Amino acid sequence: MKKLYITTPIYYVNDKPHIGHAYTTVAADVLARYYKALGREVFFLTGTDEHGAKIAEAAKAAGKEPKAFVDSLAPQFQKAWENLNIEYDQFFRTTNPEHEKVVQEFVAKLKERGYIEKRKYEGLYCIGCERFVQKNELIDGKCPDHNTEPEIHSEENYFFLLKRAAEDFGLLNIIEKDELIVAPEGRKNEVIGKIKQGLDDVSISRAGVTWGIPFPGDDTQTVYVWVDALINYWSATKIYKNPPEWPTDLHLMAKDILWFHAIIWPAMLLALGLPLPKKVFAHGFFTVGGKKMSKTVGNVLDPNDLVKKFGTDAVRYALLREFPFGEDGDISEEKIAERYNKDLANGLGNLVNRTISMMNKYQIKLEIRNSKLEANPNVQIKKIQKNIEELRFYEALGGIGNIINGLNVYIDKEKPWELAKSDSEKLSEVLLSVHMSLSSLVLLLAPFMPESAEKMKNQLETLKPEPLFPRIED
8 A cells, every 4th residue: 555645834934833833733743643553654744945035034134144044943843843742754844955956857847848938027026925916816905914015026037837737737627526636625616716717827936036946957046935845745755765655645734825735736747747646635724812823913822832831732632622624713822721621631531530540449350452543343433533534633533522521421320439339240341341442542542642642541551540631720
């Protein structure tokens, strides 16, 4: 069976990682861990995007050369992923010299096949987006993502003939027939709508931007940062000793970069005769406490700070349990604390503790269970597994929560403390049944909360209870 190839975007390093970056990366990690537990070979790629005008400007403002600047920032992402227990296979950096060679080869082949032309272009250019924008994308004349007015910019660049490539290879038909799956359904409809409105050719080089990969055959230009970034997924199959297999099975990202991944990237691949990714999934945006994340407002959540306050697994859990993956939603420290106390401390932690404590008190003989994740005939568990595979993490965790609540209700209904006085056989049956269910839940919880699942497993096997999630009082 083909090695499963899962990617996040490579994150732009002009600032430190925030909760939005963590959201995508945790989701990808959950999926990778889940399939590894099923015995699949998985290659999980994440990393940093390190070229472009914004990086050069930020480096200058910091009094550093661009390479020294990105070298100081990339480790911040690696540290954040370490704190969140992200188990990636490779951390990609676009300043890798091997990647630069692959990019130049990729672009040169596009040019050879007649899908690149040099031409002069004048239009509205958003520095924050590092791309030309159309008037219909603006709100009150400003970029909706950066709240700034784009500048009129004119220069001679190389253009990828996007419109021609899309028409030559039937990109619209490919997406409509799910030969390239774009999800959720609403995002697919957005992409189809954009293609039907008509595609413009896109500039894939920059004159005057020196911090980038030299354009093949023309050192006066550099490869546009977005093209450089997209090719990382292909580069990874060429530059590592134990590489992933093309094509990618899943490109995971936030919805603001869907255009690049669902239209430009597939069109480039089609122009080179390369297989398309199997699925592109774009999740929604965060607000924090009901407001858009903004350094000006001061509500940007740092995942490292959250881990210090709540612990790694609680943050991983809360991110994917607060609202459905794929939709927009709100997060805050207060909501994470509430999830922690309600779902983890009072729910799961209390259930594990009371079960093991009663088994010890009433001297119930332990039965060791199979500890391998596999296809399960249990309808509830089967549904949870299906939800994970379909990136319905909110629903999967909700299903796990229902099992936990059901087990707590079952204990309260059966009252083991009373059975201990009158029916030892029934007592053993009740507590072993709960123990068996908890052992099954360990396997489903492990992709979401790997450290806690391991602690839970050890406690269930040794019958030595310790608080999994001590309550947060403040």
